Amino acid sequence: MSGLIGSTPAVINVGLASFAESIEAAGGDVTQVDWRPPAEGEATAGRALARLTADPRVEKANEVALARFLAARPVLAGVATARDVVPGLGDRVVLHAGPPVEWPAMAGPMKGAVVGAMLYEGWAADADEAERRAASGEVAFSPCHHHSAVGPMAGVISPSMPVWVVEDREHGGTAFSNLNEGLGRALRFGANGPDVIDRLRFMASTLAPALGAAVERLGGIELKPLIAQALHMGDECHNRNVAASSLLTRRLAPAMLHAGVAGEQAAAALEFIAGNDHFFLNVSMAACKAMLDAAHDVAGSSMVTVMSRNGTEFGIRLSGTGDRWFTAPAPVVEGLFFSGYSREDAAPDLGDSSISEAAGIGGFAMAAAPAIVQFVGGTPADAIAYTNEMFAVTLGVNPVFTVPSLGFASLPAGIDALRVVDTGVAPVINTGIAHREPGIGQVGAGVTRAPLACFAEAVRELERGLG
Amino acid sequence: MSGLIGSTPAVINVGLASFAESIEAAGGDVTQVDWRPPAEGEATAGRALARLTADPRVEKANEVALARFLAARPVLAGVATARDVVPGLGDRVVLHAGPPVEWPAMAGPMKGAVVGAMLYEGWAADADEAERRAASGEVAFSPCHHHSAVGPMAGVISPSMPVWVVEDREHGGTAFSNLNEGLGRALRFGANGPDVIDRLRFMASTLAPALGAAVERLGGIELKPLIAQALHMGDECHNRNVAASSLLTRRLAPAMLHAGVAGEQAAAALEFIAGNDHFFLNVSMAACKAMLDAAHDVAGSSMVTVMSRNGTEFGIRLSGTGDRWFTAPAPVVEGLFFSGYSREDAAPDLGDSSISEAAGIGGFAMAAAPAIVQFVGGTPADAIAYTNEMFAVTLGVNPVFTVPSLGFASLPAGIDALRVVDTGVAPVINTGIAHREPGIGQVGAGVTRAPLACFAEAVRELERGLG
Numbered sequence: 001m002s003g004l005i006g007s008t009p010a011v012i013n014v015g016l017a018s019f020a021e022s023i024e025a026a027g028g029d030v031t032q033v034d035w036r037p038p039a040e041g042e043a044t045a046g047r048a049l050a051r052l053t054a055d056p057r058v059e060k061a062n063e064v065a066l067a068r069f070l071a072a073r074p075v076l077a078g079v080a081t082a083r084d085v086v087p088g089l090g091d092r093v094v095l096h097a098g099p100p101v102e103w104p105a106m107a108g109p110m111k112g113a114v115v116g117a118m119l120y121e122g123w124a125a126d127a128d129e130a131e132r133r134a135a136s137g138e139v140a141f142s143p144c145h146h147h148s149a150v151g152p153m154a155g156v157i158s159p160s161m162p163v164w165v166v167e168d169r170e171h172g173g174t175a176f177s178n179l180n181e182g183l184g185r186a187l188r189f190g191a192n193g194p195d196v197i198d199r200l201r202f203m204a205s206t207l208a209p210a211l212g213a214a215v216e217r218l219g220g221i222e223l224k225p226l227i228a229q230a231l232h233m234g235d236e237c238h239n240r241n242v243a244a245s246s247l248l249t250r251r252l253a254p255a256m257l258h259a260g261v262a263g264e265q266a267a268a269a270l271e272f273i274a275g276n277d278h279f280f281l282n283v284s285m286a287a288c289k290a291m292l293d294a295a296h297d298v299a300g301s302s303m304v305t306v307m308s309r310n311g312t313e314f315g316i317r318l319s320g321t322g323d324r325w326f327t328a329p330a331p332v333v334e335g336l337f338f339s340g341y342s343r344e345d346a347a348p349d350l351g352d353s354s355i356s357e358a359a360g361i362g363g364f365a366m367a368a369a370p371a372i373v374q375f376v377g378g379t380p381a382d383a384i385a386y387t388n389e390m391f392a393v394t395l396g397v398n399p400v401f402t403v404p405s406l407g408f409a410s411l412p413a414g415i416d417a418l419r420v421v422d423t424g425v426a427p428v429i430n431t432g433i434a435h436r437e438p439g440i441g442q443v444g445a446g447v448t449r450a451p452l453a454c455f456a457e458a459v460r461e462l463e464r465g466l467g
Numbered sequence: 468m469s470g471l472i473g474s475t476p477a478v479i480n481v482g483l484a485s486f487a488e489s490i491e492a493a494g495g496d497v498t499q500v501d502w503r504p505p506a507e508g509e510a511t512a513g514r515a516l517a518r519l520t521a522d523p524r525v526e527k528a529n530e531v532a533l534a535r536f537l538a539a540r541p542v543l544a545g546v547a548t549a550r551d552v553v554p555g556l557g558d559r560v561v562l563h564a565g566p567p568v569e570w571p572a573m574a575g576p577m578k579g580a581v582v583g584a585m586l587y588e589g590w591a592a593d594a595d596e597a598e599r600r601a602a603s604g605e606v607a608f609s610p611c612h613h614h615s616a617v618g619p620m621a622g623v624i625s626p627s628m629p630v631w632v633v634e635d636r637e638h639g640g641t642a643f644s645n646l647n648e649g650l651g652r653a654l655r656f657g658a659n660g661p662d663v664i665d666r667l668r669f670m671a672s673t674l675a676p677a678l679g680a681a682v683e684r685l686g687g688i689e690l691k692p693l694i695a696q697a698l699h700m701g702d703e704c705h706n707r708n709v710a711a712s713s714l715l716t717r718r719l720a721p722a723m724l725h726a727g728v729a730g731e732q733a734a735a736a737l738e739f740i741a742g743n744d745h746f747f748l749n750v751s752m753a754a755c756k757a758m759l760d761a762a763h764d765v766a767g768s769s770m771v772t773v774m775s776r777n778g779t780e781f782g783i784r785l786s787g788t789g790d791r792w793f794t795a796p797a798p799v800v801e802g803l804f805f806s807g808y809s810r811e812d813a814a815p816d817l818g819d820s821s822i823s824e825a826a827g828i829g830g831f832a833m834a835a836a837p838a839i840v841q842f843v844g845g846t847p848a849d850a851i852a853y854t855n856e857m858f859a860v861t862l863g864v865n866p867v868f869t870v871p872s873l874g875f876a877s878l879p880a881g882i883d884a885l886r887v888v889d890t891g892v893a894p895v896i897n898t899g900i901a902h903r904e905p906g907i908g909q910v911g912a913g914v915t916r917a918p919l920a921c922f923a924e925a926v927r928e929l930e931r932g933l934g
Binding site: 229232233234242243245246247249250251253254257258260261262263264266267268270271274370371373379380381404405406407408 | 696699700701709710712713714716717718720721724725727728729730731733734735737738741837838840846847848871872873874875
């Protein structure tokens, strides 16, 4: 003891950095280890984590789930009217993004989008009537994810809207997404003025048939190679889709004309998609949904198959916990705001588009898209750091999705709820930011994180299920 | 002296590394300085270099030339038939790539392309007759660069071929290029079979009018923003043009239909360009030519305004030396060969497409296009190294052409012949490789260097001119 006091002690400090700082201030020699207790120190989740990590059934189940995810072969198969193809979409049903939410609890932009959908469907003559009817229970609300569907931001899909149809031709599943309206005032951001409704009508009457004819003429479009190519062209395929949108347009244009779509209609359709750098987003989201559905329902698997937000709550699902949602309050997004807007205008995190990150693109692929920092903030070095950080929480890599600038390294794939809870590293998500009030639209874009509480609760439930 | 021998001497070795190696082998402490004598040790070029470097007129002239280059605003203005717009393109004239060359000295692929052009023009009934007539002097040959034009590989342009028209709307110049035929068997690689001639007829009768109508409808397309965007999407715009080609197609498709091009014709045109990842190359080359022409003919300037190869000789022009060519034997390209071909099959370096590097893209922009190493060989680290190396030989940077992954750093711009001669760093060029025999086509792609001898001779001439 006297020897220890007589010499200068060498200290290793694990965890809380302030202890190390005070030793350093006193002239001590200290090495700081950046460590946090698993499960943020919460005991039941920590115990569940320990048991599941030691359980060979979990490891085996995750191998199966990841393999099914990687083997999925999403093909853009067509365009259809939602009521004709989306399972369980009855009359007077409106689908929305995220986990379940009823009218009173809906965020401003989602309410705005619901009102817009009701006007579009002719269920109300004006916004006041639509709100009254929505509040009265005349309309049923259901998450897109309960119908093999996804939609960005408000994610509102009503029966008469056109949807993309993506088939997993390896496993036989089918996923759906609505069509992207472009930036600015759009239904998905809660805008519902006459311009927005007119655009939805144009999309159903002119755009969708032209796209459908083109896709049919091509016999479908393989989406994994297209996404992989876009990742080589600076897209991360969530908030940056200019390469994928251009590649898609290039495929569709001649096919549309060969299919006999009239020149005027084709011109209008092609002009619409050529004017929207984000047009591919919804196609990509349906592809991600199809790939992740292939990995869903593997008993014992801690792989995350859904991450989504309804503007009020953030929710996830695990492969091994069936249809259960695990939710936490939706965070507010840090990012770059459009001129005239600030954090005060922002609605909390919203949309099914975080299916992209669950599938290993978007925020997980930022290293492939250094130019995206112009849209979501940060530096190209941050973009690489986000991708590298996500390897800590994933089950493996996706050899099909690679990053040329990193020597063609594969991207991380398959979020493991156990690893998230163990490390405290929250999955990163690139996203748009909607105005908190209905009817205004997008006000910015940025980077956010999935709340850790969802993952802790999911791990507890997975452990309860395995017994 | 005895003190020096008694202690261990510390040696700095400048130049030849073998001296350092022998000191190191003997246990000596040696620092190697990588240095080569300017002008490869050649005395007259070395003296010219020293005089010009000290001459304030040269520095001033280079400032003017670079500023004019950077200020140029190339706009894709239309598509026309060569004889109607290309200055000095008389009847029975065939333009070709590179510095002047007559029939007997032409490389195999260029001879093949000339024969193809004569068949296309109806100047001969078959290849034998075409060769006889070409050899007889009935046809006049002239470099594209003598007519404000550029063409990749053989660069053959005959009077009935369609050409892109690019206007420099800042300074008023106009540049031309032929239209890209796609990979494989193509006239520019010396192929001249019926398939090649039929494709040329389709391009003139169907493709060119459709493209021309679209460009006219758009009122022209600004090319610098398009190239800048493609550089953010993994193109270097010489051997990788998939982003730029997709962005261009996306612009042209709706405009073509709005302009009233019939559905069938538009379908054929769009299918053709959608099937060719290199379609933008010739547009980009004409843009580079227009930008560099703006910098040409500034008295005293050592800026390189042309780099080009005819398959036999490599030639350059400087801004300050007027129409003089400075030539050296064309090198053979190191690269990746298509299956079944090797270095023995390769024609020497060929084509006007090195106008790209003179304009600071292509090999100079490889850092922007890490995925290109799959096509030309090397690693993504090599790609960055090539770009960084080129700062040693350029007058400045182009603030419009930036690289997101390098923190949006500007690319090097304006090759300075003085710096090339001083450093011995030869400008790097990405290029396709043609088969040495006429009629076969492309056999690979790779990276090559401009021969230093051209630059030494250009510097001597510039010095003679300034007196």
